[in-house]
Amino acid sequence: MRTKITGTGGFLPKRVITNDDLAKTLDTSDEWINTRTGIRQRQLADYQGDESCSRMGLKAALRALAMANLAPSELDLIITATITPDFRLPTVSCLIQKELGAINVPAFDLAAACAGSLYALSIADGFIRSGTYKNILVIASEAMSSIVNWQDRNTAVLFGDGASAAVVSANSISDSGFMDIDLYADGRLKDIICIPDGGSFSPIDTDKPRRDKIIMNGRETYKFAVRAVCEAVEKIIHDNQIDLRDIKFAVPHQANLRIIEAIAHRLDLPTDRFLINLDRCANTSAVSLLLAYDEANRKHLFKPGDLILLLAIGAGFVWGAGLYRV
Secondary structure, eight states, rough: EEEEEEEEEEEOOOOOEEHHHTTTTTOOOOHHHHHHOOOEEEEEOTTTTTSSSHHHHHHHHHHHHHHTOOOOOGEEEEEESSSSSOSSSSSSSHHHHHHHHHHTOOEEEEGGGGHHHHHHHHHHHHHHHTTOOOOEEEEEEEEEEGGTTTOHHHHHHBBEEEEEEEEHHHHHHOSSSEEEEEEEEEEGGGGEOOHHHHHHHHSSOTSSOOOSSOOHHHHHHHHHHHHHHHHHHHHHHHHHTTGGOOOEEEEOOSSHHHHHHHEEEEEEEGGGGGGOOHHOOOOOOOGHHHHHHHHHHHOOOOTTEEEEEEEEETTTTTTEEEEEEE
């Protein structure tokens, strides 16, 4: 039994913020941002209105379901990857389930930062391979602008909002589907990317400076991301007896173009095989992997038999690699 992607969808907010727009309020420039990150613009959501985390996720989900030609009532499970939910309770998945009309379909959220969609796909793959479920909706939705310090040029330039989704279904007819997904985590590196305050350990206190926005050590993130992702790729390629030259496309988490280029160089994989959209979308956290996949899918870049490499890494640190046969 293989887990096959039968439909994908994406959504980006209407409001576009360019690097020049940010330069009006920050000590930065288009050249400074683009040289260091590869980002030229990002879309920011009306996250307290029609582009909340759940509403963006719903729009991406509907597009994925339409491509899969599947009704919400035919779903067996809904998983949403997010670190920016509408509310602490209830979950984004339950809000989306209600709007879809998928009553009594189990639904839950998953928090694995920028690796959220890969973690969610791995869980869905396990349920399908075990025979527990046949059709699962995986959603990633992030209103990253709600947790960014817009006075900090080191982080404000990096993130964007959006949503993506995939319907994955059981496939026993062909070898199309997920071959393998490896996941990793190392909590010893928790301070490199974090939001110190706002949780139960350190609630917001009006008598001290608020630290409820993203803090990141960019240099350490770069060094660890390149090494960890490359090691994950080398292992999954070895375990599945795949030659890297057989990889048709690599779909990475869209964190920073310099990270992607360094990974490509270390793996000796041509950069033109990496599907990249962060110049337009910036870092959309858990959304980015499936968003890039959906864009390529709708352009019909994937052909039957193509071998796709999925890569993701995020705060925690959490990371992983996946192999998918179209």
